[in-house]
Amino acid sequence: MSKRRKSKAAAEAEERTVAPSVECSIHTVQTELRLRLSQGRVPPVIHGLEHEKRQLYELLQRTATTGESNSVLVIGPRGSGKSVLLKSVLDDLMTEEDITDNLLQVHLNGLLQTDDKIALKEITRQLHLENSVGDKVFGSFAENLQFLLEALKSGDQSSKPILFILDEFDLFAHHKNQTLLYNLFDIAQSAQAPICVIGITCRLDVIELLEKRVKSRFSHRQIHIFNKLSFTDYVEVFKAYLSLTKDFPNKAYMEDWNQSIQVRQSFIMFMSHLALSEEATVKDILKRQYEFSKDIRALQQLMMYPVCQLSDHHTQLTVSDFVDSMKILNTDTKSSMLHGVSILELCLIVSMKHLTDIYEGEPFNFEMVYSEYSKFAQRRTSMQVFEKAVVLKAFEHLLALELVKTIDGAGSRVQKEYRLMSLLIHPSQITDALQKYPNCPTDIKQWASNALAT
Incomplete structure (x- = not known):
């Protein structure tokens, strides 16, 4: 009797130790997937952009390691993966020790920095040059800009390279006299300081918006991105967004989770006991979404509802979750x-x-x-x-x-x-x-x- 009691007590103790682990894992999974679907983190794999990624990676690597100045425009329709591509390249670069401590980044957005004066203040803040400016009073905007540019130009080849990322690049082209673009491209062309200017835009005719003096200093490097995913690639993107990476703390849970969303016999598998019709239902949902829009952000919206449904009592993604998500997204307003x-x-x-x-x-x-x-x-x-x-x-x-x-x-x-x-x-x-x-x-x-x- 004593052995039975001990074994029963040991089993109960084991359940108490396992339950918190599973509970912790499902909440960790939900947090990870939410960040990924809200574009807070990069998916483990980017499909269909391998050539563009390698091209952009080599360009930034030369700036970070050899101090080569560059300028490039990443052009593509909204939802084609421009921002995710750049984030993925930067994540790969930051894994190299000699680049992590050597590369400075300045992120600007045309929707936020609506004129060159605001952009200049943001550059000063992100480069931590507030102390250099101090309490100095500048007589004009041009004088303030000149002072900051001199601080940037004062470096030589031993200076830390600076990466300028201009999101919504076409909006910067509408700034008065395009002063910011002119000076950044001028520094990159003349190699006065090791910088790389990356413009991200959805305007195919963005070059026509630039003034002649700005065009003459731009390298005219362009990386065009088109949403050319096949349905097979679309399914792979779906898997990549919902899969856990190898650095997940609970390895056994990670393997079981990834196995639950693998492709088997061309159907999406969520749980081993699903019937073939249910598997086909999920595939049909993805097919309808793919035919309606290849925009990855629309796919992220489709996946967000099932991920938010995860809880201690709902530990797996189910077909009904995706059916409900499709109904919510496709609500006919008319x-x-x-x-x-x-x-x-x-x-x-x-x-x-x-x-x-x-x-x-x-x-x-x-x-x-x-x-x-x-x-x-x-x-x-x-x-x-x-x-x-x-x-x-x-x-x-x-x-x-x-x-x-x-x-x-x-x-x-x-x-x-x-x-x-x-x-x-x-x-x-x-x-x-x-x-x-x-x-x-x-x-x-x-x-x-x-x-x-x-």
């Missing part, structure tokens, strides 16, 4: 607006739907809509027939809600009853809205399903 319109306005929308089907997308006017509505109301004795003025008022309300719009080119002199209009709601949205509309009359549902409104 269908939701239709739930709040009146029965009369709903009838007018169905009338416009029929006119669009009958005339194959051609524009219509209020008189046509009213005629269609009148035919239906007269056939249904249960429907209240409103006067034309009341119907016109309801039609104008739909126009104010931007569910209907006037055709460009329709003159303002045309009477409002005869202005050409187009419907901004897809027929499928109308059908879905009718199904969810509270206490929607059956006659209207049947009328909407009849394309010819017979």
Whole structure:
């Protein structure tokens, strides 16, 4: 009996020691993934940008190790991975000891530093040159800028290289006289001090925004990034964002977690007991998201809700979490607006739907809509027939809600009853809205399903 009691007590003690470890791990996993999905940390692997990453890495490495001055523009549409690419390169550079203590970084953003004076103060702060400026009073902005540039130019090849990162670079080109860009490019070209200027922008025509004197000092190095991920790469990005790295404190937990999200037989696996249909459901969600937008930030939004659902009682990512996340992200605002319109306005929308089907997308006017509505109301004795003025008022309300719009080119002199209009709601949205509309009359549902409104 004593041995049984001891073994039972030992088991309970073991459970008490294991439980805190698991609890700690799931919260650590959630924190890690949240930071990664909110762009606070770089994912373990970046797919599709290997060539661009190597090109940018070699450029920055030459500046950090040999003092070579450079300037480059990283150009690509929003969501293509420009910022993540740069963060990944910097993380790799900072793993080298001779670069970590040698490279200074200055991060500027065109949305925050709206003019050169503000940018100059930010450069002074990030380079810790406040003591050099001290209480000196400068007579003009140019004098202040000149003093700071002299402090930067005073270095030789033994000086620490400085990396200037200009996010939203095109906004800096709108600053007066482009003084900041001119001086930074001038220093980089003349090698007065070892600096590298990196501009990040989504404007393909950003070079055309630069003045001639700025262009002449720019190296014209450009790294173009395009979102060219295949669906297989898209799935790999999905795995990379949700996988744990080898430096995770609990190795056994890390291996089990990564195994739960591996690809097996071309389907996404979350838990070993999932049925094939559930696996296909997750793959279908990713396929729909991929076809809708290849923007990685949209994928991050899709993954954020399931990650936030993790808790002590919900320790794994499940298919239902991703289904719910997809529903939240794809909430149809126009269908939701239709739930709040009146029965009369709903009838007018169905009338416009029929006119669009009958005339194959051609524009219509209020008189046509009213005629269609009148035919239906007269056939249904249960429907209240409103006067034309009341119907016109309801039609104008739909126009104010931007569910209907006037055709460009329709003159303002045309009477409002005869202005050409187009419907901004897809027929499928109308059908879905009718199904969810509270206490929607059956006659209207049947009328909407009849394309010819017979």
